[in-house]
């Protein structure tokens with residue numbers, strides 16, 4: 001039986017063009033700086049985001065942790081959001097690897113209250129930790145995919161700069177944000193000095209993330225990547241697929257957003273408590289089953305029996321993400337099956 005997998009946009013298969021590019025890639029020893037495919041990917045990425053330099057790393061998690069290690073000193077504090085990937089899903093690496101302490105804040109629709117943010121930046125004092133970094137995520141929350149505007153990013157950048165604190169953006173799904181805002185990624189992150197984006201989410205590449213920043217930042221990040229065992233040899237096979245992803249898969253993320261909206265509206269029609277349409281901004285839908293008679297595990301189990309996979313994210317919530325391998329027909333099939341389950 002065909003299974004439609006809505007658990008994540010990380011479950012995608014490489015396209016035919018990516019497979020061909022991997023097969024034919026010109027490669028070399030990347031630790032020695034000799035892999036032309038990696039060099040091409042890094043140069044293209046830096047140009048696309050209008051940053052000085054870029055670094056190809058193994059994963060989004062590695063990019064985030066290299067950034068924190070590069071931008072902070074031991075014992076410093078990182079202000080971040082409670083639902084961020086950095087805080088929740090990186091195996092405690094902030095403490096274990098970077099030896100910083102997390103200062104998690106609540107957000108409203110993904111945004112910090114800026115007065116609260118300012119008040120959390122530590123004053124100089126013998127007993128105080130130093131605020132080393134503010135970390136943002138755009139789109140925000142891997143269970144909602146909320147878009148943060150350029151105006152908000154600029155405000156936080158100004159605030160960080162005024163207070164002498166580094167700023168980092170986890171832009172795992174930054175292309176989704178740029179598409180929804182209808183501005184280029186370069187414009188969107190104009191005032192963000194350091195960031196990463198993932199190649200393996202909506203872009204559907206098989207591996208990797210790109211760190212972006214100044215030449216100085218990337219030089220240090222490259223050294224820390226090596227320390228973590230993330231230096232690669234003939235990485236060009238993966239970089240070649242990633243370059244195809246960047247060239248050919250960015251625009252089509254629009255379709256994922258449209259499909260998510262169709263799916264969300266379908267769910268809303270079945271039962272308006274299932275989904276908050278205001279929060280379906282990109283390719284991620286948080287399904288709420290609290291007001292229904294079925295819990296998340298049972299909902300996921302029944303759907304799996306019908307050939308649909310969703311991710312359970314709590315007793316009453318599931319996540320559904322649209323991506324290149326979930327077609328419009330799949331969306332309509334899923335709505336039909338969910339209707340059947342809900343009517344039972």
Ligand SMILES: Cc1ncc(COP(=O)(O)O)c(C=O)c1O
Nearest residue numbers: 059060061062085137142170172
């Ligand atoms: C917002 C965000 N940041 C970082 C990551 C980490 O990426 P990776 O799975 O490549 O380590 C993810 C992965 O889902 C994510 O959603």
